[in-house]
Amino acid sequence: MVDPVTVGIIIFVLALISGFEVITKVPPLLHTPLMSGSNAISGITLVGSLVAAGAGEQRVAEILGTLAVVFASVNVFGGYLVTDRMLRMFRK
Amino acid sequence: MVDPVTVGIIIFVLALISGFEVITKVPPLLHTPLMSGSNAISGITLVGSLVAAGAGEQRVAEILGTLAVVFASVNVFGGYLVTDRMLRMFRK
């Protein structure tokens, strides 16, 4: 009865709306850190990479997964650190 | 695999956030119409009442459903009309 695709679409739309409403409140002053902060969040794809890398299925899948983990974690670690560096300059 | 209860909770939280973000942008000037407008929307429970009234299951269920339809539709029709009346006064 619960169709996962429909549910996905519902969640997608609601998240788009929330994102839109939250972001439009950020003042231009902080748009550069916002860009880099939301870039860090886009590394969430790491979560999928972890499963692909560790699922222990086919060998190719594992290699692809591990590569994905490397890329995604550069995005996550680099993204958060660089945002932090930038923001600390504002705090004076 | 898709658990309807969890999905319900996810949707609930996202909708709360969207609601919060949208409403905090409405200026005090329009808070009274907002109250009555969102009251009209709360008549959405009409949708559930319709099914209960028309499902053709047990007799008691039907009676309860029909009562619910009456109540909910007073909420919906009355709510939207009264909000409209109020808002038209602002449009000059």
Add this chain to the structure above:
Amino acid sequence: MRESLIDIAYLVSAVLFIFGLKLLSSPKTAVRGNLISAFGMLLAVVATLFVKDIVHFRNIAIGLIIGAVAGGAWAYLVKMTQMPQTVAIFNGFGGIASALVAISTLYGAFKIPEGVPLEWNRAAVGLSIIVGSVTFFGSFIAFAKLQEIIKGDPISLPLHKLWNLVLLISALVLTGFLVSSGNVNFAWIIFGVSAVLGVMLVIPIGGADMPVAISLLNAYSGLAAAISGFVLNNYGLIITGSLVGSSGFILTKIMADAMNRKFVDILIGNVTIQMTEEAFAGVQIKGRVKKTDPQEVAILLDSANTIAFVPGYGMAVSQAQFAVKELFNLLTKDGKEVYFAIHPVAGRMPGHMNVLLAEADIPYDKIKTLEESNSLISETDIAFVIGANDVVNPLARDSKDTPISGMPIIEVDRAKTVIVLKRSMRAGFSGVPNPLFYLDNSYMLFGDAKQSIQEVAKEFKEYRKL
């Protein structure tokens, strides 16, 4: 497939509701916003009728017709000043509908959706009944008090809050029984207990405090709809109910902040302020009260150039807005600069004054906010306080010990002359005495606001004709 279609239709409705609420943020688009939201509702209803397994359309048709006629007539006939109680009762109807739908599932109106544990479903049924029934009976009391069907004064039993707690816990325990037994009788008992709780929660609230209660009940009716969404596994109900829920809680929070009260206090039913003697220990009122009459006011007005109208709850009570509009016309025709100084919590609902002034066709650009007004006020010759009290009370600014301390006010005491229209020396909503009335530059014009204004207008016309 059909189920997916209807879910998508509900999603579209919900997006229309959100979009409609967004358009409410400007007076120019608000009417359209409300229509869009209504269209969303129509879509949800039509989708339900077409797609769900509905066999008996007769019941539905009867229910819809009764509801549409009753709701439509009500909305059409009600006076604008009766808005709070109208919202309250409509709201209650939404709540009871949710409760009835929840009960009907126990009579087999719906199949429990696959994958939902029976216990969870029944727990949701119980909660939906509690919230729905509290909403309805609470709203009904609010309605009855505002409509003066029952006495507006706070009524409270000994140990009132303890009783409320006992009722709430009973309702939850009964929900536990319902979950384990599935016996429908428990549902009716829960309904009854919650009804008493709803009455008990609202009965100790004074008429003046009612809007806070109504706004909270509005949030509850949204919550009830969202919970019935869990009962029916209907995502449309969940989304829309929680939207309304947030909206209600935010408005309640705004009112709480404006009244300098804690949101949590209001949630647990501490709505009406308890005034203590000590609160006024530090208040010293000096000066002498000077009465004035319409004729004298007309003469004062004649020699004034800039005039501020500061309306409050009293204008709503006496429905003085049309009389005010007339006086406004007279004065502006005479070349005087007149503006309306609107405090954000003047009256009893957020935006209350704006609705009344819009009703009387006051031009939008003459309406000034708190900040704008305070920057104009020292250049203002006459500040005309029309049934306002707390929102112009200088103690809020000058003293630290009153319930309204810290609330920003419209500082009419800085105008050259203040004329206060009210019926007596009684305090306003907060119960705090007002030293404004005793200032050298302030004059009291006692009587019903509408009548006073009409007399002032008459005298002014006559005076000018001489």
Add this chain to the structure above:
Amino acid sequence: MRESLIDIAYLVSAVLFIFGLKLLSSPKTAVRGNLISAFGMLLAVVATLFVKDIVHFRNIAIGLIIGAVAGGAWAYLVKMTQMPQTVAIFNGFGGIASALVAISTLYGAFKIPEGVPLEWNRAAVGLSIIVGSVTFFGSFIAFAKLQEIIKGDPISLPLHKLWNLVLLISALVLTGFLVSSGNVNFAWIIFGVSAVLGVMLVIPIGGADMPVAISLLNAYSGLAAAISGFVLNNYGLIITGSLVGSSGFILTKIMADAMNRKFVDILIGNVTIQMTEEAFAGVQIKGRVKKTDPQEVAILLDSANTIAFVPGYGMAVSQAQFAVKELFNLLTKDGKEVYFAIHPVAGRMPGHMNVLLAEADIPYDKIKTLEESNSLISETDIAFVIGANDVVNPLARDSKDTPISGMPIIEVDRAKTVIVLKRSMRAGFSGVPNPLFYLDNSYMLFGDAKQSIQEVAKEFKEYRKL
């Protein structure tokens, strides 16, 4: 049960992300917001490791360590002025990770969730590969251009846009083949075609236009994550990906509006402005260019009371912010009133100037917005334009026919004296000539901004010591 737990954990992460982004709206809470968001990420990762069926932790550990070290070192070592390319490349990495995960499902890394049609799953895989690959290769080109690994000038083939369209359609048709056959080779071909598309989309964009492209690619990387959420039926990915998607699109829209360009044009790759001869037919520039030197500027500064610094892209290029800070210190110590007039789209990223000034420790209260600056400017003795051009171009206000017409400007031409620091008479980002340079009250100080400022500071010190 385990699946529900992890879904709830992802929901909590998403709420933390939203909350973190909300805290970004004030400089005071922004650092905390970023930490909260990072904590949300940690929660998502830990929940995944504990709850999902993961057997090979070694691969994961290796991947995480390499990523953490590389990302950490990169973030630590990069210069603040290299921020745009850093964001670009990190962003690209997120995109390619999504594409790789999507491909890995075709090698059996995930079971297709129950209830999801096989075709839908494969379609999502195809889309995820397209968006992810475009994001990565596009970002890589953006990075290479900004880092000056390849030439920054726009490079474009004959019929460039037609080729892009052909590539996009091919990728979609190939996705159709993938859906019907499930053959993994199609996935790799899609990956390749999309890579070419990514390169083609960004290669015609000039270095100066890159931030718009980066912001758009940021939106795409969010979209790629959301689509892989559909592939894996992972609601956490869907929620978070769409958050990032909205954020990217909104920022792109803001930049587009500020540059007076249509959002849709940018979406289809029309980023760089095509300047036409006719655009300048109406522009008549009168007056004479007056050169000045650091010594003369020092003397002018000495006799000024109020000084505005108006920075632009040139300050970023020459990294003059520290020199500016020094001059600022000298002048304020001397009792002069100095403020910074910041145009919302000065520089090449939203908030670009604010980041640089914050880096140089300029006190926050000296930074004025466009509106504030314009209300101060006519009382300003010297407006010091530091590598800005378009944002002070009076044509934007006075002419209707240029690409920047209608953009609000900082009206330095209304200051008593204007000193413009730049290297040549060349136009700025938009290519529009600037009549400001020819005005009677304006003087050009040619040279690299940092060097010029340092010399002015030196001369000023010397002059004051005499």
